[in-house]
Amino acid sequence: MGSRSAALERLSDVLVCPVCAGDIVSVSTSVVCAAGHVFDVARQGYVSLIAGRAVSGDSAEMVAARDRFLSSGHYDRISDAVASAVPTASGVCVDVGGGTGYHLARVLDARPDLAGLVLDTSKPALKRAARSHERMAAVATDAWAALPLRSSSIDVMLSIFAPRNPGETARVLAPGGVLVVVTPTTRHLSELMSAVGLVRVDERKEERLALQLRDFETIRSDRLEYGVSLGRAEAIDDVLMGPSGHHAGADEIAHALSSLPDPVAATVSVVVSVLRLRRDAG
Template sequence: MPPASSAALLCPVCRDRLRFDGGALRTLVCPAGHSFDAARQGYFNFLVGKGTVFEADSADMVAARFDFLSAGHYRPLADAVADAAVPAFAARTPGTPGTVLDAGTGTGHYLRVLLDRLAAAGTPAEAVGLDISKFALRRAARLNPEAINIVADVWQPLPVPDGAVDVVTVVFAPRNAAEFARVLRPGGRLVVVTPRPGHLAEIAGEAGMLGIDPAKEERLAASLEGWFAALSTDSLDVPLALSPADVGRLALMGPAGHHLDREALAALTARLPPVTAVSARFRISVFEPRRHHGLVT
């Protein structure tokens, strides 16, 4: 479980500050008495009221993602995300911990690499990982036990105080521009990863995966306009040599996994060659909040 100092969180019911109740770090409470117990696997569930209208990733989708990422196929992307995020901590007073918010943390693999990078540099950091899938958070809580891992909907008010975060990372996940701008400190960074046209093109059509919108970059900029200014945009190409099983995992772990015919996918992977060459094409975009007199504008 995370250290008690990591509990800079807001109650999802009343928006007051949460704190750990007792030394076991298993229960978060606010002054109004709203209480949240950690699940056996170590994450907290902040979906209250009607929860979320969005469909969370299923257990088999999460298992496919965990196995694929654990094999290291996307490690160059994780390293690139860490490269983009680390400079956000440069302005901090030495010895004072910074904070990472990983929105759509999934299985926690990208956050793990960033936390390891910061630790190797002697930069203290606290982390919050958000996702709407409890199956994903079970994995993330085991991979990143020092983080606070929370089931939460990114389209609802984030359970984080204003200006409390140094960097927000969003890897293939939704982007709530207003809330990200609210929680970032002045000089903080938003790091967004999106697929580029041609991403996984060798298998996408046959495997039933979703296509990439050619105007995706323009839509990303438009969704953040008014809240963020662009700092940099970099492209990353990762050549993959995948086994049939990994092709199946790659197809199942993404958004198409909600609708894929599992039997048809198994039939496809059964007739694949021992190795399939696939091109992964990513865009890593870095933004900073637009501010006027210390306020988000």
């Protein structure tokens, strides 16, 4: 069929059925496996490959904030850093917790022979991801469950401010494949976080270490830090699209930020790491 599933169709070799792990034999208005399990492709172009109960992800309000904020370009240096960290020109790049697909679309622009796949649980995010790039497909998947991907099939996995599943990542990465991880440092948006009463703790440090020690080795790790000037609406969106958005709405966040100057100077501070499977892993 037409554009609704063209990007999905191109990925049918790497996708597997979430129920039986069997091959995908047909992709059109639905995705069908060899055993006959059927998953409808939504009108907006994404498909849900979740075997059990669907988990929600970012809300519509958070996703709209992310869409507005990312299109301002304030985080483009992050996607540029990710694109230049991707060592391969072709193959399949999967963005786990990829949200609206903004960063992956910029990676695909930089790498015209890569095919892209966003995995996320948020339907409002997937709707945007499905139409954000002609070489990108969007699939509803729970990052904590078995990923509906063939073993040893994926050239690049991205995890940008997102959950990740080291065991499944190790299973699906192809030999020589890499995982590119972006994590915030404790300085990330600290000016805004202290106004909303949050101190960012580096809760991922241990997880990162575990990831490195078990199946992966870090081949590169660079800190990216720069200042941005955010108007009030942008500052609200930046907080709303992050973890605070799960607990507070725009009005509450606006109130918390009201004592800050407008525009406010904020720090973007992340670590971009490239990890590779250890040869003896698995």
